[in-house]
Amino acid sequence: MFVAIFGSVEQGIIYAIMALGVYLTFRVLDFPDLTVDGSFVTGGATAATMITLGYNPILATICAVFTGFIAGSITGILHTKAKINALLAGILMMIALHSINLRIMGFTLDSGNGRPTIPLSNSETIFTSMATFWKGLGIDEAINNTLRNIGFEQTPNTWGTLFLMIIVTCIIKFAADWFLKTESGLALRATGDNPKMIRSFSANTDTLIILGLGLSNALVALSxxxxxxxxxxxxxxAGIGMIVSGLASVIIGEAIFGTKSVVRTTLAVVCGAIIYRIVIALAMQIKIFDTGDLKLLTAIIVIIALVLPKVFEKRKDRKRKAKRKAERLAQLTGKKEGEPIAEIKWNQ
Incomplete structure (x- = not known):
């Protein structure tokens, strides 16, 4: 169980980068961008193809980020310049990316035709390099020995991936916080809140939308x-239903941690992605579920995350109304503070 949860935390931190990208479009820009399902695969296809062809994994990952940025920017151009509906522009780009991804993955074949899967089991990746470096320091053995001494029988093979992704995700989170507080970031947020107002200040909302969608899908492709x-x-x-997973992470994080500031919201998104993956891992431990039920579980979790906050808010509203009603009743009847309503004596 511990190893399964540990793996979920690792995946959750990686998927948190994708959730931050979804947050930029759905919350900041108020743009329903379905390009995510395609750009997520584009990032993976680009990195895997380049690694298979012998390129450095870091260079391959950077190129994947650029391909995601280009995909998101094209969606923005379709919406702003071609005047295509936002939802339809995302769908069109998502469909187009499916064929583009097959083409990208086809570069590993002499024929150039698309292939659905690229294995990396025999290739060096960022995580295999990090694992080798981490094990060389002897930190893995020390941590696992400590865990075994306190009763954990099964321990992870390496802790390097977790620490690496914590660092990378924190850097991206703080970079997003900084960007959203800059002049361009504030203009981007204003575009999502009130595009007519920001246009009255001579800001180019089309450019801001293209930039926002490009940055969002760059993060998705990196993930x-x-x-x-x-x-x-x-x-x-791999990208099927990815937009739902991203939304689930955003909604869960916001429901638990709140959205009082940008810093708090981005932290909530990161934590929401981790919690979402842990919940999925725990649910899959139940024997009635199998791997094919993953999308169903995702939909159920999103529904619960959407409904529960509204239920709690209604309960709070009822309590506030009841309290105000009691206060008004006390003013009308001359009831003293702390006196039970049943003991109020009505004036003749």
Whole structure:
């Protein structure tokens, strides 16, 4: 169980980068971008193809980020310049990316035809390099020995992936916080809140939307590239339902940790992605579920995350109304503070 939860935390931190990208479009820009399902695979396909062809994993990951940025920017251009509906623009780009991803993955074949999967089991990735370096320091053995002494029988093979992704995700989170507080970031947030107002200040909302979608899908592609290296394969079907997973992470995080500030919200998104993966891992431990039920579980979790906050808010509203009603009643009847309503004597 501990190893399963540990793996979920590792995956959750990687998927948190994707969730931050979804947050930029759905919350900051108020743009329903379905490009995510395609750009996630684009990042993984680009990184896996380049690694297979012998390129450095870090260079391959950087190239994956650029391909994601280009995909998101094209969606923004379709919406702003071609005047295509936001939802339809995302769907069109998502469909187009499926064929593009097959083409990218086809570069590993002499024929150039698409292939659905690229294995990385025999290739060096960022995580295998980190694991080798981490084990050389002897930290893995020390941590695992400590865990065994306190009663944990099964321990992870390496802690390097976890610490690496904590550092990378924290850097991206703080970079997002900084960007959203800059002049361009504030203009981007204002575009999502009130585009007419920001246009009245001579701001180019079209450019801001294209920039926001590009940055969002760049983060999504980065997450896809890292997941492909973490899983040791890239799959053209890996992006199906990814937008729902990202939304689930955002909604769960916001419901638990709140959205009082940008810093708090981005932290909530990261934590929401981790919690979401842990919940999925625990649910899959139940025997009535199997791997094919993963999408069903995702939908159920999103529904619960959407409904529960509204239920709690209604309960709070009822309590506030009851309290105000009691206060008004006390003013009308001359009831003293702390006196039970049943003991109020009505004036004749």
């Amino acid at each position: 896809g590239a890292l997941i492909a290296q973490y899983s040791r394969f890239a799959d053209v079907q």
